Amino acid sequence: MTAADGTRDIIICEGVKKWFGDFQALRGITTTVAEGEVVVIFGPSGSGKSTFIRTLNRLEEHDEGRIVIDGVELNNNLRNLEKVRSEVGMVFQQFNLFPHLTVRRNITLALTHVRHKRKSEADALAEQLLDRVGIPEQVDKYPAQLSGGQQQRVAIARALAMQPKIMLFDEPTSALDPEMIKEVLDVMTQLAHEGITMIVVTHEMGFAREVADRFLFFDYGLIVEEGTPEHFFENPQEERTKLFLSQIL
Amino acid sequence: MAVQTRPISTSPVTTRAVRWTRENLFSSIPNSAVTVAALALLYLVLFGSDPVGQAGALATFDWPDLLGGGLIKFVFDGADWSVVHANRRLYFLFRFPTATPTAANPDETWRIWVILYMLSGLAGASAGLWTRIDLKVAVVFLLLMVPVSLFIGAGAVLLLTGGAVAMFAASYVAAHFAPGIKTYLAVAKNVAIGAWIVAFFVAWTLLNGVDSRLWGGLLLTLFLTVVGIIASFPLGVLLALGRASTFPVIKGFCTAYIELIRAVPLITILFMALVFVPLMLEPDRRIVGLPITGVDFDLVARATIAITLFSAAYIAENVRGGLQSVPRGQMEAAEALGLSTSRILAFIVLPQAIRAVIPSLVGQFISLFKDTSLVFIMGLTDLLEVAGIVTSQPGFFGRQAESLLFVALIYWIIAFSMSRASQRLERTLGVGDR
Numbered sequence: 001m002t003a004a005d006g007t008r009d010i011i012i013c014e015g016v017k018k019w020f021g022d023f024q025a026l027r028g029i030t031t032t033v034a035e036g037e038v039v040v041i042f043g044p045s046g047s048g049k050s051t052f053i054r055t056l057n058r059l060e061e062h063d064e065g066r067i068v069i070d071g072v073e074l075n076n077n078l079r080n081l082e083k084v085r086s087e088v089g090m091v092f093q094q095f096n097l098f099p100h101l102t103v104r105r106n107i108t109l110a111l112t113h114v115r116h117k118r119k120s121e122a123d124a125l126a127e128q129l130l131d132r133v134g135i136p137e138q139v140d141k142y143p144a145q146l147s148g149g150q151q152q153r154v155a156i157a158r159a160l161a162m163q164p165k166i167m168l169f170d171e172p173t174s175a176l177d178p179e180m181i182k183e184v185l186d187v188m189t190q191l192a193h194e195g196i197t198m199i200v201v202t203h204e205m206g207f208a209r210e211v212a213d214r215f216l217f218f219d220y221g222l223i224v225e226e227g228t229p230e231h232f233f234e235n236p237q238e239e240r241t242k243l244f245l246s247q248i249l
Numbered sequence: 250m251a252v253q254t255r256p257i258s259t260s261p262v263t264t265r266a267v268r269w270t271r272e273n274l275f276s277s278i279p280n281s282a283v284t285v286a287a288l289a290l291l292y293l294v295l296f297g298s299d300p301v302g303q304a305g306a307l308a309t310f311d312w313p314d315l316l317g318g319g320l321i322k323f324v325f326d327g328a329d330w331s332v333v334h335a336n337r338r339l340y341f342l343f344r345f346p347t348a349t350p351t352a353a354n355p356d357e358t359w360r361i362w363v364i365l366y367m368l369s370g371l372a373g374a375s376a377g378l379w380t381r382i383d384l385k386v387a388v389v390f391l392l393l394m395v396p397v398s399l400f401i402g403a404g405a406v407l408l409l410t411g412g413a414v415a416m417f418a419a420s421y422v423a424a425h426f427a428p429g430i431k432t433y434l435a436v437a438k439n440v441a442i443g444a445w446i447v448a449f450f451v452a453w454t455l456l457n458g459v460d461s462r463l464w465g466g467l468l469l470t471l472f473l474t475v476v477g478i479i480a481s482f483p484l485g486v487l488l489a490l491g492r493a494s495t496f497p498v499i500k501g502f503c504t505a506y507i508e509l510i511r512a513v514p515l516i517t518i519l520f521m522a523l524v525f526v527p528l529m530l531e532p533d534r535r536i537v538g539l540p541i542t543g544v545d546f547d548l549v550a551r552a553t554i555a556i557t558l559f560s561a562a563y564i565a566e567n568v569r570g571g572l573q574s575v576p577r578g579q580m581e582a583a584e585a586l587g588l589s590t591s592r593i594l595a596f597i598v599l600p601q602a603i604r605a606v607i608p609s610l611v612g613q614f615i616s617l618f619k620d621t622s623l624v625f626i627m628g629l630t631d632l633l634e635v636a637g638i639v640t641s642q643p644g645f646f647g648r649q650a651e652s653l654l655f656v657a658l659i660y661w662i663i664a665f666s667m668s669r670a671s672q673r674l675e676r677t678l679g680v681g682d683r
């Protein structure tokens with residue numbers, strides 16, 4: 001699937017719907033993301049942002065519609081799922097580092113057991129990645145010994161270790177104290193400039209405006225409005241978008 | 250982690266020994282009293298008489314009749330500890346061959362010594378690899394050696410006991426200070442774990458060189474405890490995982506098993522192992538080619554299996570609590586990395602689940618240890634049973650109190666060591682740091 005400008009659509013969603021019991025959290029999401037594109041998702045609490053981003057690596061199974069990641073459709077085929085998960089990195093609001101493992105082991109675990117790399121090779125990569133996120137000196141500590149900002153940067157390094165084509169971020173700075181938000185956003189900005197495909201749920205609008213190619217505004221399980229950052233900041237069309245932006249800006 | 254940030258003490262060992270003694274043995278007046286009383290009791294038990302007369306002074310002291318006053322008076326005055334001293338071999342080994350060897354009935358005690366030396370060496374090396382130099386380790390080990398040193402009587406036995414202590418100390422020092430050990434620490438630890446597994450089978454083989462009908466006393470109690478723990482722990486973990494499974498058949502089976510076992514007292518299960526196994530196994534039945542006939546099917550094996558099956562149900566419930574305590578996000582993060590379900594269990598979920606429940610697991614192990622005393626119902630002679638038997642010998646009639654107090658002390662030393670080991674393990678694994 002190649003778009004007119006020669007870039008490839010790496011994520012394709014067609015009419016994705018999801019129910020939790022009787023409650024419909026996603027009511028038909030249709031969108032595509034090109035390779036290297038940075039998409040920011042925002043919207044009110046409960047609008048389905050997390051649910052949507054989690055369907056992209058099948059932490060949530062969608063009930064209707066189609067999701068194709070890098071040419072592989074997400075369905076009950078476990079082989080597909082393994083391939084997709086090792087290509088899609090995810091960073092969580094609560095970091096979800098493994099507390100019983102050192103920073104090094106957090107990063108190398110999947111390298112040795114999914115990618116089957118040798119320990120020395122994995123260790124070298126871990127050190128290199130920690131360098132990239134700016135905390136090379138923390139390699140032998142445990143997560144509980146790090147600040148929130150440092151933990152989230154380790155989480156980013158852990159996801160990057162798998163050399164994913166796509167990175168998903170679900171409110172990566174919402175659990176952080178204000179003084180630590182910037183250090184995490186700086187790492188993400190750097191990643192965005194390196195050309196990795198990113199989908200970021202965030203309400204850090206300054207950061208979003210700087211790095212995003214496109215915004216998606218979610219409400220009630222639907223994409224209500226979509227466009228460039230300029231479109232949203234200068235000329236939003238929908239009433240709900242205007243109201244929400246006026247509340248968060 | 251607490252262990253890493255703990256400052257390395259630089260004061261000389263002697264100062265630290267004095268400080269440790271003051272903080273742990275003489276921190277308060279009741280604590281000091283207990284220490285003095287325990288030492289005096291040990292002294293009496295060890296030598297069975299009071300050649301120096303100090304204990305006599307303790308006995309004539311006018312103890313207040315409150316609290317344990319009466320008991321202390323009994324311990325130092327009324328009691329006749331010769332029952333313990335004279336029967337020391339029976340408490341530890343019961344009829345294990347033999348204190349009075351003959352050509353037809355050779356002495357097999359060497360098997361016990363080999364096992365003891367092997368375990369002393371391994372324990373020392375493991376302590377050296379996993380802990381920093383620590384007087385507590387030495388003191389705890391020496392305390393454990395006290396019951397063993399009750400063999401003292403013949404010069405050879407004294408030497409052998411001392412040898413085991415020296416073995417522990419030497420391997421501790423060797424493992425801790427070997428040149429280059431820091432570089433190969435991970436390898437050395439794996440070797441040590443492997444050595445423990447090998448040692449387990451060696452000990453097993455050595456013990457089985459003697460008919461299990463001749464096992465008894467502390468030896469039998471410890472055998473049932475150690476094998477019970479080693480076998481019931483993995484079984485319990487599997488049952489807990491089974492109960493958390495999404496497959497209805499597995500989940501149903503595990504839940505039914507756990508609930509059924511927990512509804513029945515252990516003594517009933519032991520009794521069933523005694524009465525029903527011969528009914529189920531016909532006299533000429535073979536299991537994997539081995540002629541295991543019902544009536545002959547080793548009683549110790551039956552008891553071990555019964556205890557294992559019983560304990561596994563409780564361990565499963567403890568581990569289930571641990572599984573529920575692992576946050577959902579841990580699994581999601583691992584899934585998102587593409588780890589397979591079995592690896593997520595092995596590397597992420599189980600280590601955290603088990604760490605979270607170490608105190609209750611060790612509690613379960615301690616009750617297993619104490620529950621082994623119920624095997625008397627099957628006609629086996631464990632430590633507690635020996636306590637009664639020795640007082641039915643002429644010359645020791647009416648000495649039940651001394652005998653039971655002594656056995657209680659042994660139970661306490663072992664149970665207390667297990668509890669301390671659990672606290673230590675918890676600290677080392679940094680459970681409290683999250």
Ligand SMILES: Nc1ncnc2c1ncn2[C@@H]1O[C@H](COP(=O)(O)OP(=O)(O)OP(=O)(O)O)[C@@H](O)[C@H]1O
Pocket residue numbers: 020023025043044045046047048049050051052
């Ligand atoms: N596992 C679940 N079971 C039932 N309902 C759920 C579940 N997960 C999410 N929901 C519901 O689905 C809706 C969308 O949730 P989602 O977490 O996607 O919202 P969100 O846009 O990420 O909100 P927030 O900004 O608060 O994170 C919410 O109403 C939520 O209550």
Ligand SMILES: [Mg+2]
Pocket residue numbers: 049050051170171
């Ligand atoms: Mg959310």
